[in-house]
Amino acid sequence: MKFSRIIAVIGFLVTTLVTAQNKQISLEDIWNGTFRTEGMQALHSMNNGKQYSVLNFDRSARTASIDIYDYKTLKKVKTLVNSSDLEGIQAFFDYSFSKDESKILLTTQSQPVFRRSTLGEYYIYDTNTKGLSKLSENLVQEPTFSPDGSKVAYGFQNNLYVKDLSSGETKQLTFDGKKNSIINGITDWVYEEEFSFVRAFDWNADGDKIAFIRFDETEVPEFSMDVFGSGLYQTQQVFKYPKAGEKNSKVSLHLYDLKSDTLTEIKVDKSYDDFYIARLNWTNDADVLSAQYMNRHQNELDLWMIDTAKSTSKLVLAETDKAYVDVTFNLTFLKDNSFIWTSEKNGYNHIYHYTKDGELINQVTDGDWEVTNYYGFDEDSKTIFYQSVENGSINRDVYSVKLNGKNKKRLTKRDGTNSASFSADFTYFINTHSSATSPQEYTLNDSKSGKLIKSIKDNDKLAQKVNDYVTSKKEFSTISVNGNELNMWMIKPADFDPNKKYPLFMYQYSGPGSQQVANRWNGTNDYWYQHLAQEGYIVACVDGRGTGLKGAAFKKVTQNELGKYEVEDQIEAAKKLGALPYIDESRIGIWGWSYGGFMSSNALFKGNDVFKMAIAVAPVTSWRFYDTIYTERYMTTPQENPSGYDGNSPINHVDKLKGDFLLIHGSGDDNVHLQNTMRMVEALVQANKQFEWMVYPDKNHGIYGGNTRLHLYTKMTDFIHKTLGDKRVKSDKKEEVKSKIKG
Numbered sequence: 144m145k146f147s148r149i150i151a152v153i154g155f156l157v158t159t160l161v162t163a164q165n166k167q168i169s170l171e172d173i174w175n176g177t178f179r180t181e182g183m184q185a186l187h188s189m190n191n192g193k194q195y196s197v198l199n200f201d202r203s204a205r206t207a208s209i210d211i212y213d214y215k216t217l218k219k220v221k222t223l224v225n226s227s228d229l230e231g232i233q234a235f236f237d238y239s240f241s242k243d244e245s246k247i248l249l250t251t252q253s254q255p256v257f258r259r260s261t262l263g264e265y266y267i268y269d270t271n272t273k274g275l276s277k278l279s280e281n282l283v284q285e286p287t288f289s290p291d292g293s294k295v296a297y298g299f300q301n302n303l304y305v306k307d308l309s310s311g312e313t314k315q316l317t318f319d320g321k322k323n324s325i326i327n328g329i330t331d332w333v334y335e336e337e338f339s340f341v342r343a344f345d346w347n348a349d350g351d352k353i354a355f356i357r358f359d360e361t362e363v364p365e366f367s368m369d370v371f372g373s374g375l376y377q378t379q380q381v382f383k384y385p386k387a388g389e390k391n392s393k394v395s396l397h398l399y400d401l402k403s404d405t406l407t408e409i410k411v412d413k414s415y416d417d418f419y420i421a422r423l424n425w426t427n428d429a430d431v432l433s434a435q436y437m438n439r440h441q442n443e444l445d446l447w448m449i450d451t452a453k454s455t456s457k458l459v460l461a462e463t464d465k466a467y468v469d470v471t472f473n474l475t476f477l478k479d480n481s482f483i484w485t486s487e488k489n490g491y492n493h494i495y496h497y498t499k500d501g502e503l504i505n506q507v508t509d510g511d512w513e514v515t516n517y518y519g520f521d522e523d524s525k526t527i528f529y530q531s532v533e534n535g536s537i538n539r540d541v542y543s544v545k546l547n548g549k550n551k552k553r554l555t556k557r558d559g560t561n562s563a564s565f566s567a568d569f570t571y572f573i574n575t576h577s578s579a580t581s582p583q584e585y586t587l588n589d590s591k592s593g594k595l596i597k598s599i600k601d602n603d604k605l606a607q608k609v610n611d612y613v614t615s616k617k618e619f620s621t622i623s624v625n626g627n628e629l630n631m632w633m634i635k636p637a638d639f640d641p642n643k644k645y646p647l648f649m650y651q652y653s654g655p656g657s658q659q660v661a662n663r664w665n666g667t668n669d670y671w672y673q674h675l676a677q678e679g680y681i682v683a684c685v686d687g688r689g690t691g692l693k694g695a696a697f698k699k700v701t702q703n704e705l706g707k708y709e710v711e712d713q714i715e716a717a718k719k720l721g722a723l724p725y726i727d728e729s730r731i732g733i734w735g736w737s738y739g740g741f742m743s744s745n746a747l748f749k750g751n752d753v754f755k756m757a758i759a760v761a762p763v764t765s766w767r768f769y770d771t772i773y774t775e776r777y778m779t780t781p782q783e784n785p786s787g788y789d790g791n792s793p794i795n796h797v798d799k800l801k802g803d804f805l806l807i808h809g810s811g812d813d814n815v816h817l818q819n820t821m822r823m824v825e826a827l828v829q830a831n832k833q834f835e836w837m838v839y840p841d842k843n844h845g846i847y848g849g850n851t852r853l854h855l856y857t858k859m860t861d862f863i864h865k866t867l868g869d870k871r872v873k874s875d876k877k878e879e880v881k882s883k884i885k886g
Contacts, residue, residue: 166612167677170860173670174853178609180583180602180664183573185237190244192568194220198238207234209247214571214587217597223247224268229275232266241292245270246308248278248286248295257332257813258844260284260341267295267308278306279313284329285342289350296344296353298329303344303355305401316353316399316406323365323383328355331363331392333385336814337772338421338470349429352451353399354409356420358392368811371840382813387767387774387788388781394420396434398451411436411447411456419772421470426480426499435470441776444468446484446501459501462486466699467776469656473517483507483527485514487695494527496546507548513692515539516562520546521569521590528565528572528590534558536692537619537630537662541574543590554593560663565590573599577664579617579632582606609665613637615676617669619662622685624715625708627697630660631716633683636676639725645681646730646867647720653709654738655777656691656698659684671856678860679869683720687712703784705766705777706745706791713742714750721753730867734758734859737815737844744793744823747802756803756866758859761812761844764819765792797826803866804834807855809842835862 172178185198193214200207208225212218224247226234237250252264262282268275278286284298296305301320306313317327328344335341344355366384369377385391396409415436421444422435430452436445446460462468464487473494475483480499485492492514494507507527508514516530518541525546534540534553541563544551555561559578566572569590577583582602586595615637621628636645650672652659665673672682688708689701701708713733721728733754735743740762747757766774766788767781781788789795804827808820817838827834837858839846846855 168612168614168670168674170671170674170853170856173667173674173856178605178665178667178670180605181600182583183585183600186564186573187240188565188567190567192566192570195566195573196223198236200234200236205234207236209238214566217587217599223270224249229266229268232275235266239288241288242290243292246288246292248288252282254282256284257335259335259339260329276308276311279304285344287342287344287346289346290348291350294350296328296346298327298342298344301326301329303328303353303399305353317357323381324359324361326358326360326392327397328353328357330356331358331360332382332813333391333770333772334358334419337770337776338419339472340422343423345423345425345432347425347429347432347451348427351401352429353401354423354425354432354451355397355399356423357395357397359395360392362390363392364389366813366816368813368817370811380811380813384813384816385771387769387771387778389771391417391419391439391771394418396420396423396449398432409434409449409451409456411449411458413445413458422472422474424474424476426476427478428480431480433474433476435474437468437470439771439775440779441467441772444470446474448499457500459499460484460497462488464488464695464699466695466702471517475517475520477520478522483517483520485517490695492695494529494544505548507544507546508551509548511694512536513694515692518563518565518572519569524569524591526569528554528563528569530562532692535662536658537660539661541572541593543593552593554588554590556593556595558662560661563588571596578662579619579664582609582664612673613677614673615639619660622716622719624685624687624712624719627688627712629685629687629712629716631683631685632660633681634672634676635681636679641725643725644727645679645725646732647717647726648675648680648682648863648867649713649717649720649731649733650682650684650739651687651713651733651735651742652737652739653687653689653713653735653742655689655701655705657738658686658691660686667852671860675860675863678864680863680867681726683716685713685716687716701777703778703787704791705787706741706793709742710745710749710791713746714753717746717750717753728753730755732756732758732863732867734760735762736760738763741793744804744806745791745796747804748793748796748799751799751801754802756805756862758805758807758862759793760807760855760859761809761815761846762793762806762819762823763815764794764823765789767792768816768819768822794823794826797823797830797832800827800830800832800834803862804832805859805862806834806836807839807846807858808837809839809844809846811841812844814844 183197187196194211206227209223211220226232235249235251239248247268249266254262265278286295286297303316319325320327330343360383363383363385367379367381371377399406417439419437421437424433432449434447442464444462449456473485484495496504512533514531518528539560541554562575563572574586574588582605584601585599587597615634618633622631733743733746740759743757744759747754808817810817
């Protein structure tokens, strides 16, 4: 009896193990959190350099806490605040410290406005008194402590306010703010989307002045979107959106002096006609403000130093480029107000050191590779910490180098994607590492040597879970296309047979400076590609000309002709891959989202003898429909470059459609408007071309919420099976048989 039970148990375990190792990735698995990674949320290095804080959330109790850990031991030192101890707050989901860490701003509610902007409910927690106070009864934007932590500035209904935390009094600084007209201190739609910032105000070092950008949207054309909701009548969202060639907001720079209670406009010693103020930063001098001005073509960037006490300005740096100059967040002022700057002026993005007057001291990094992130400068050791692709363009590593450019060290040792968060005193850094074969792991490292001290958090359980499924290796390589060696990855079915022929499904994004071929852990799409590989498809991705991290010339070759060289590369890559003995050249498809949807549409139309099908999600169909800052950076205006706009817009090539086409969009997309798809649909109809399409009601550019993503990917998967899969072949054979019988 006992023996038979043991045999039965062993049999059960063997069966379970075999079954587990052959689990198939379902679409439900991808979107229900099965493959979710664990991370370190809201990581912050404490001022003492010895400790760090993270946000922890107790899902069962639905409470949040800010917990302090010791770098050296990694042990929890204390809980700084727990929402269970705060009256009137169930939980918070984000936090920020005042400079001296005596106060904490807690975010308890948030409503999205656009991609980066939110309206939020905020509380201020005093770590000394344990007191809690609400910042405002209103939902406000971008609350920011003054340097001494005594005040908080924020935006509300397009005006700026300052709250004195001692007296509790709130002072309104501007009064002309009006929806779709005037915005003070918060960016307009196009600045937020394309210059990647929302807070357009900044405190000076003494906390007695606030500089801000004012946006006059009065002449910017309005765009409206129907919001269908669940009511009997739809409503409309109306906002200012400058499309290529149209009028932008008129921007101006202003200063509020809290001591004198005066508001003045700041002007620089140069007359600008149509321009952007792309960045705003105070220097360490409480009277000196830096501002970055750009011309509308974005091929000239001026860095100004403005003495607000003397009302004088000085142009300290002027960058120019035949194509465009990238704007970054890397400007850093040292104690002597000399500054660190990054630039592509030698053909690759590198770090430079300038005097406060803009004289070049030295180029800190150099080589045929790109600096991809700047982490900071340690004044004591005169060391800069940064991330780059020196170890191959699909990898990222963390490096240190002296300010004089000497003694460069590679601090991370494992190939893949490494990113760092440094302690306040630069003694340690927490490294996040992942690769195509290993999920995110957080480790404590020594900043001088890069030496691994301890592992903080890993995703070994996830790795084991993934190992229980049938998966295929992501194979990295290069492919020679149109005179360039392009980065590529490929995923083959786990039971790949080189003697069989497989359909090929290609993915790309292809936007300027982007990268999809990277040695990092799976995103959700990667699990979808594994699912497709299980179903018998080969999936490949090629980063063509115009993508990033291979130098300015490679990236900017697409200038004035977006969609020309990138499409040529995808078509040629598909031809080369189709010539492989194990790929069925008659069954090649391509897909993409946003810029990728623009590309997949063009590839199907222009490469109609190569691609059998394409899926375009939220595509731009004509650059005339997209915004000024992004489009004109690469294309100038449609008035100046009409052929560049029209010659490569898929809406103008619908007559070439031969294969199967699936077009998808969200009706609430404030970024790439549904207008793009509607105009494409009309063009296809008038060209008498059959196609399939889907509109997701009230969904934005990300098309998510509830079951939306599962529905979307199910629809795309079914379309792939119908147009590329073996079912299509069987169906075609049935039709042949039927026709013969009838004949």
